[in-house]
Amino acid sequence: xxxxxxxxxxxxxxxxxxxxxxxxxxxxxxxxxxxxxxxxxxxxxxxxxxxxxxxxxxxxxxxxxxxxxxxxxxxxxxxxxxxxxxxxxxxxxxxxxxxxxxxxxxxxxxxxxxxxxxxxxxxxxxxxxxxxxxxxxxxxxxxxxxxxxxxxxxxxxxxxxxxxxxxxxxxxxxxxxxxxxxxxxxxxxxxxxxxxxxxxxxxxxxxxxxxxxxxxxxxxxxxxxxxxxxxxxxxxxxxxxxxxxxxxxxxxxxxxxxxxxxxxxxxxxxxxxxxxxxxxxxxxxxxxxxxxxxxxxxxxxxxxxxxxxxxxxxxxxxxxxxxxxxxxxxxxxxxxxxxxxxxxxxxxxxxxxxxxxxxxxxxxxxxxxxxxxxxxxxxxxxxxxxxxxxxxxxxxxxxxxxxxxxxxxxxxxxxxxxx
Numbered sequence: 001x002x003x004x005x006x007x008x009x010x011x012x013x014x015x016x017x018x019x020x021x022x023x024x025x026x027x028x029x030x031x032x033x034x035x036x037x038x039x040x041x042x043x044x045x046x047x048x049x050x051x052x053x054x055x056x057x058x059x060x061x062x063x064x065x066x067x068x069x070x071x072x073x074x075x076x077x078x079x080x081x082x083x084x085x086x087x088x089x090x091x092x093x094x095x096x097x098x099x100x101x102x103x104x105x106x107x108x109x110x111x112x113x114x115x116x117x118x119x120x121x122x123x124x125x126x127x128x129x130x131x132x133x134x135x136x137x138x139x140x141x142x143x144x145x146x147x148x149x150x151x152x153x154x155x156x157x158x159x160x161x162x163x164x165x166x167x168x169x170x171x172x173x174x175x176x177x178x179x180x181x182x183x184x185x186x187x188x189x190x191x192x193x194x195x196x197x198x199x200x201x202x203x204x205x206x207x208x209x210x211x212x213x214x215x216x217x218x219x220x221x222x223x224x225x226x227x228x229x230x231x232x233x234x235x236x237x238x239x240x241x242x243x244x245x246x247x248x249x250x251x252x253x254x255x256x257x258x259x260x261x262x263x264x265x266x267x268x269x270x271x272x273x274x275x276x277x278x279x280x281x282x283x284x285x286x287x288x289x290x291x292x293x294x295x296x297x298x299x300x301x302x303x304x305x306x307x308x309x310x311x312x313x314x315x316x317x318x319x320x321x322x323x324x325x326x327x328x329x330x331x332x333x334x335x336x337x338x339x340x341x342x343x344x345x346x347x348x349x350x351x352x353x354x355x356x357x358x359x360x361x362x363x364x365x366x367x368x369x370x371x372x373x374x375x376x377x378x379x380x381x382x383x384x385x386x387x388x389x390x391x392x393x394x395x396x397x398x399x400x401x402x403x404x405x406x407x408x409x410x411x412x413x414x415x416x417x418x419x
Contacts (some may be wrong), residue, residue: 076412125155132156148170171204242326288323
């Protein structure tokens with residue numbers, strides 16, 4: 001069987017025109033076109049009619065979203081039948097970092113920047129909704145595509161749904177089962193209103209089935225974050241970051257912390273600091289510090305303590321390529337980030353997740369990830385086990401092969417003409 005999207009690509013390569021598909025009979029094996037008249041290719045069971053395109057508004061707001069949306073936009077462009085509009089909500093308000101990520105990932109500059117900036121969850125979500133609605137009114141898309149689990153995801157999803165515009169969610173079905181996490185609420189609500197749900201790992205399929213989501217809405221496509229990693233790994237090897245920081249491959253650790261549960265609670269943050277104090281005595285430890293974490297460090301009077309850790313180096317957040325290079329050559333990465341759990345799995349670098357749960361369980365069963373919580377002794381013990389053990393040789397997670405975005409584009413291309 002030849003998929004509709006494959007036929008579209010055939011037509012594009014042959015005619016270099018925009019196409020849409022009008023399905024005229026049940027799917028069957030499709031031969032070469034019988035005829036070409038008036039801009040239409042007659043395949044028998046299908047006709048390719050040149051003209052219409054599917055218009056999709058692609059939303060990104062926080063830096064992890066950029067890594068997820070980049071391969072999807074490229075895959076849409078390659079179909080020749082999907083027009084992308086890029087909306088940056090400005091949820092991550094560091095303009096220097098946003099521009100650097102767009103440059104590193106080769107994403108076209110956004111068509112629209114909502115510039116919402118930082119605020120409380122309620123205020124930020126409301127601002128995004130208020131500013132996103134006129135964008136949809138102007139562009140009149142067929143679909144809105146959202147990624148991940150940030151406030152931009154649910155805010156834009158709600159606006160699209162209330163306007164009767166179809167919604168697609170990339171990275172659907174992930175669950176930490178911890179409703180104290182704002183991201184978990186965003187995931188649950190976004191999945192409940194989505195028309196298409198693109199799943200990155202088997203647990204997502206199980207969760208959505210248990211929640212009663214119709215099977216025809218759900219597509220197991222793989223991990224778009226890993227598409228970006230595969231596409232940029234060779235380029236990242238050219239990064240001078242190790243030389244600039246006088247680091248040797250395998251001779252240092254990396255730390256990232258940003259989740260409210262870890263950095264907004266002084267007692268939790270101090271326990272993590274206790275662990276870092278021990279770990280940095282073993283190997284130099286690099287800490288690209290999130291703006292939220294910088295703010296809390298000063299507020300909790302921890303700055304002097306971190307300054308006293310002679311082998312722990314706090315630096316500004318890095319661009320994608322520099323951070324990928326830094327992470328890929330680390331001995332151990334300590335993090336509370338979901339995406340880094342996935343990336344270290346592919347890089348075969350030990351990951352200690354400073355949380356009590358994860359919405360990405362495949363990184364535990366098929367990856368290099370270990371949940372260590374926030375108890376200092378447990379963190380240090382797990383670190384020492386990593387130092388004494390070679391990294392995992394388990395099979396890579398299913399469909400984490402660099403082709404997830406292409407699978408998404410195939411499914412979206414099949415929506416042309418309402419099919």
